Amino acid sequence: SGMRPSFSSAAPPKEGEYWFDYMAQQCQAALGKVQLGQFGADMQVSLLNDGPVTFWLQA
Template sequence: MKALIQRVKKASVTVDGEIVGSIDHGLLALVGVEKRDSEAEANKLLHKLLHYRVFSDAEDKMNHNLQQAEGGLLLVSQFTLVADTRKGLRPSFSSAAPPDDGERLFNYLVNQARMAWPKVATGQFGADMQVALVNDGPVTFLLES
């Protein structure tokens, strides 16, 4: 699994003109599921999402994690994140999990996140989503499990 995380001042996901998920300060995580992924990779990724130190401490150093910063976590499925872009001018999605497996593992990640942290919001798997954010920093990292 991969997650492109962005530290945000706020972020939201809209589907069909309605906001389906939003957070104030925290992390927006665009999540891609690959064929080889399992619950074990989802658990590893969740640990990183909750504990990766990307928030500033009193000395303005990135020493605090999401929980210490009391931030929200907005999880958005994005299969294009796992595209192979090494050859040619068109992405290959051969490494992406089939939709049913991707949805199952994404939902597993969401459920585990909600059990571990109360401030979790999501987009809608497989939907045409519009994501709005105010990147804080900007601070952006690619996490892999």
């Protein structure tokens, strides 16, 4: 409810970590250096939108 994201339909942590690692490897293969956080960590993230477009990826 509201505007808060829900992770109730998320994959189990082990499967999520597998896909996180897979995606990271694919990005590194295509782009070279990619910065990553730690899977499952409680991180503070901010966004500075400095460009003509912002992409919102949603599955």
